[in-house]
Amino acid sequence: MFLRLLRVWLRSRRGPRLGLYSIARTPFRVSLLDLDVLRHMNNGRYLTVLDLGRMDLMYRSGMWERLQRNRIYPVVAAQTITYRRSLDYRTRFFVETRVVGVDERSVFLEQRFVVRGEVHAVAHVRGRFLRAGGGTVPVAELLALLGAEPPAGGLPEWVRAWSEGSALPAAKASMPSVWPEHGDLSEKA
Numbered sequence: 130m131f132l133r134l135l136r137v138w139l140r141s142r143r144g145p146r147l148g149l150y151s152i153a154r155t156p157f158r159v160s161l162l163d164l165d166v167l168r169h170m171n172n173g174r175y176l177t178v179l180d181l182g183r184m185d186l187m188y189r190s191g192m193w194e195r196l197q198r199n200r201i202y203p204v205v206a207a208q209t210i211t212y213r214r215s216l217d218y219r220t221r222f223f224v225e226t227r228v229v230g231v232d233e234r235s236v237f238l239e240q241r242f243v244v245r246g247e248v249h250a251v252a253h254v255r256g257r258f259l260r261a262g263g264g265t266v267p268v269a270e271l272l273a274l275l276g277a278e279p280p281a282g283g284l285p286e287w288v289r290a291w292s293e294g295s296a297l298p299a300a301k302a303s304m305p306s307v308w309p310e311h312g313d314l315s316e317k318a
Contacts, residue, residue: 130177133157137181141188149277152227153186154243159220169215176210179240179252182224195274200261206235207295210252220244229253230284231268237288255292 137155147153157178165171183203187193196202216222225241235255242250258266272279298304 130181133178133181134184137185138188141185144189146191147186147189149190149192149275150228150280151186151190152225153182153189155182155185155224155226157181157222157224159216159218159222161218163216164218169217172210172212175212175242175250175252176208178224178242179208179210179226179254182226182240183238183254183256185224186226186228192275196258199274201258201266201271201274202261203256203258205254206257207255207292208252209291209295210250212250214244214247214249216242216244216249222249228280230282230288231272231279232284232289232292233268234265235292236268236271237284237292253288253291255295 140155159170163170163174184193187196187203221244223243225243227239228236229239230237235257238254238256240252240254241248258268258271260266268279
């Protein structure tokens with residue numbers, strides 16, 4: 130993956146600059162190291178490649194440099210991926226990445242795996258930004274740092290519903306691992 134990251138970084142330096150809300154199209158090819166026992170791209174590898182698509186958008190929009198100067202780094206708080214078609218060995222594909230909205234705490238992205246114009250998988254990602262010295266960066270502060278406005282139209286309702294439905298208690302709150310008995314799956318743990 131480090132070679133792929135280096136390739137994305139080098140390509141981003143030569144590629145066209147993007148706005149924060151532009152679509153980054155990042156090219157890849159399925160390698161032998163991406164394959165699972167069924168000889169198609171491993172489901173976990175998709176998530177790793179998504180990181181590279183997000184890096185491409187951050188590099189080409191100038192976001193990464195500003196984050197680094199201010200000792201801020203991104204983290205994935207939640208993600209969901211839906212697979213439609215397999216990616217087989219040596220298949221060329223693009224990861225298309227775009228910001229679909231923000232709320233006061235998070236930035237939301239949609240990322241697609243595309244082969245010859247056809248979508249093979251779609252991921253939705255909720256990202257947060259943290260300070261190297263500790264603490265979370267509010268989105269208003271992040272946008273001010275980037276010289277950007279929130280995207281027009283606000284956060285789509287389906288994104289808000291997904292975010293709320295996938296949320297867990299805060300990291301400092303208690304969340305014991307309690308499972309219902311085998312016969313009683315109606316109770317939510």
